[in-house]
Amino acid sequence: MADFGAGELDAFRTEVRAWLEANYPAELNDPKTKTDPEAVWGGRRFAESDDPQIVWMKRMAAKGWTTPTWPKEYGGGGLSPAEAKVLERELAAIKARPAVLAFGIWMLGPVLLEYATEEQKQTHLRRIVNGEIRWCQGYSEPGAGSDLAALATKCEDKGDHWLINGSKIWTSYADKADWCFCLVRTDTAKKHEGISFVLIDMATPGVETRPIPLISGESPFCETFFTDVKIPKGNLVGRVNGGWEIAKRLLQYERQNISAGFGEGGTAGGASGDLAVIAKRYSGDEGQLEDIELRSNITRNKMDFQSLRLTIARSAAESKAGNGPSAATSIIKYAAAEFAKARSELMIEALGHQGLGWEGEGFETPEIMATRGWLRTKANSIEGGTSEVNLNVVAKRVLGLPDPK
């Protein structure tokens, strides 16, 4: 990875602009273009698709720009952090749609780069870069959420293969995924030291998924069942019984990515417009917003957002200077979740009675989206580790406070 000076960065910017001009599919600029909403997640079912979203994904993947900073030998872009930032800004400047959204890119790939054998890297990383395989995360179980190390899905050594029996829950998009990165129990006598990290092809006989509907009306996650599932010995990453370390590292990447939408270029902090403007429109107030409490809560929320954004920038800089993300990602995961919940509460308050719409002619689409979005934010402080659990991580691993147990 070369470290470029200002001149080289300018040259790179020019190159990126020219490439985007020639390669960003014109159809994606047209709001009327219909793309399959699932296409942005890639995967086997889109292998032969000519959906413009997939055309865009394949062009970006061919440059390695779906994973700009990954090494070129595994299909990545091999860009320096400064170049990757240039690419990110140029993509934002033309309002490009994401080339691909992928758990493989956000979570699995980085830990494979750290822990996998050369053969595993060669097998999986390029397929992640290319968006060929859609991954899901098999961590939580009915008896193991916050206390993840209580997981019981059994993985037995059968000589020439591993045999897996058990079930997972809240597996996001398991019904649409091609492969699952999964935590399994390889030693029942030990808790944390009895866990291994394995990769399972969801097309293997014995794998079954059942979608779970959410309060928001969607069904983004599943129960996942493994019954006598045989996987090759080479699908275990790292050491047998050494999966807990990989699991924790992956969670740091997950938390970093969950919060990424709040950083520079992200839309999570203000996607649905300026709260004060919306509140004024709905209250009919002239001049300043008359509701003093709402006004001061909106102001506080805007200040929280600026602090969050600066903290994300600081943490990203520390992460680049050091060895990737650290336990400090829990600070941001916690703060981003609480900020998003507070903001969507304020949005509902700003909308007045129009913030109570679920469907029907009495409500505009943005109002319905705001109500549904508000319900979706309830999950922000649960997914990727609950707010309480992240506060525990901050207490123990960032502040060094003693474990109460």
Ligand SMILES: Cc1cc2nc3c(=O)[nH]c(=O)nc-3n(C[C@H](O)[C@H](O)[C@H](O)COP(=O)(O)OP(=O)(O)OC[C@H]3O[C@@H](n4cnc5c(N)ncnc54)[C@H](O)[C@@H]3O)c2cc1C
């Ligand atoms: C939208 C969404 C998507 C998800 N996607 C996935 C996925 O793809 N794959 C996957 O494996 N999982 C996924 N999950 C599951 C998620 O990781 C778990 O829900 C989460 O870890 C909490 O576990 P739990 O639901 O069992 O709650 P519990 O662990 O039972 O917690 C219940 C409550 O007790 C509190 N609590 C528990 N322990 C402590 C403690 N030590 N100190 C203080 N408070 C505590 C919690 O904070 C929480 O408020 C997803 C969840 C959501 C909401």
